[in-house]
Amino acid sequence: MNRIARIASLGHYLPSRVVTNDDLAALMNTSDEWIRERTGIQERRFVDDDMGCTDLGVEAARQALAKAEWDVTDVDFIVFATLSPDLYFPGNAVLLQDRLGMREVGALDIRTQCTGFVYGLATADAYIRMGLADRVLVVGAEVHSRGLRLTDEGRDTAVIFGDGAGAACVEVADEEGPSRILSHSLHGEGKHAGELCIVKPGSADSPYVSAEQIEAGLMAPHMNGREVFRHAVTRFPEAIMEVLEAAGLGLDDLKVLVPHQANLRITEMVGKRLGLGPERVISNIERRGNTTAASIPIAFSEAVDEGRIERGDLVCLAAFGAGFTWGANLLRY
């Protein structure tokens, strides 16, 4: 018998503090009009001082576990995707394992930034298919707000990113059932690593990090926005077509696309290129900002809660981000 996997449930968590574009304009030389026009973002959430990335992941995971009716002891593997971990090492997956009181299960961190959840779901599916696990918890969470430069120097990236977490319970599935994970496409092209990155602390050269480097902003994200945009609008459609072709399906079969919420203009251009109207493309960036590894599970979870995605619907998840990395998952929810 072939082992297959499915998403049993989703959960998400957003910190309560709403940060509007006007709030940012009070800190740096930007405006609500500029941010809305270039990114579509109206507001995002930032954590308060007492909350960290694992904390967000714990809340999203609790919600997903409750919806799947799993006990924490049912989980036999954890995948945690983030670019803003609590510690440089160890990764957030073990911190989450401890916080939730789980068994001493495998705990893997994924570092593919905006594509983190797509890689994480592919990993969970592969582990389940191989028989390495039956019930995998996949989490994507980010605390960007602490790493951004909320100043004129950092304004090109500071206005884009937000905090949040999403989670999925992924389990071995009944072959006769309506839901299953179908196919994946995963890519990377490291020659573009410098276009979107955080340079320090880093072991590539000396010093590992210095006060001068911190002052120069090397611990904050650096982004060549135009290059990111140019590559994203071709890589998203490529990855989406790859997973559809791998499953022997076409765009007409697709109920909805849940893209990584990079930027509303990217999402709209991808929808247009594929001929998918706004009713078939999930977007929440207006209220959530870009939450990197958390953006797909938050948008997916919200869409399920709102009734836009139902059991058995054909759903494509797709992402592009730093690395560059990009990819997609195709599934029947």
Ligand code: COA
């Ligand atoms: N507020 C006001 N002005 C800003 C600004 C801000 N927050 N950030 C940059 N600017 C200025 C620039 O300094 C520049 O000024 P200049 O013309 O005087 O030099 C001007 O706006 C245009 O900058 P540019 O970078 O050319 O703008 P753009 O049209 O490329 O838009 C992005 C910038 C970042 C919105 C756009 O490139 C983009 O969306 N890229 C994709 C980024 C993305 O999705 N990242 C997530 C990856 S997963």
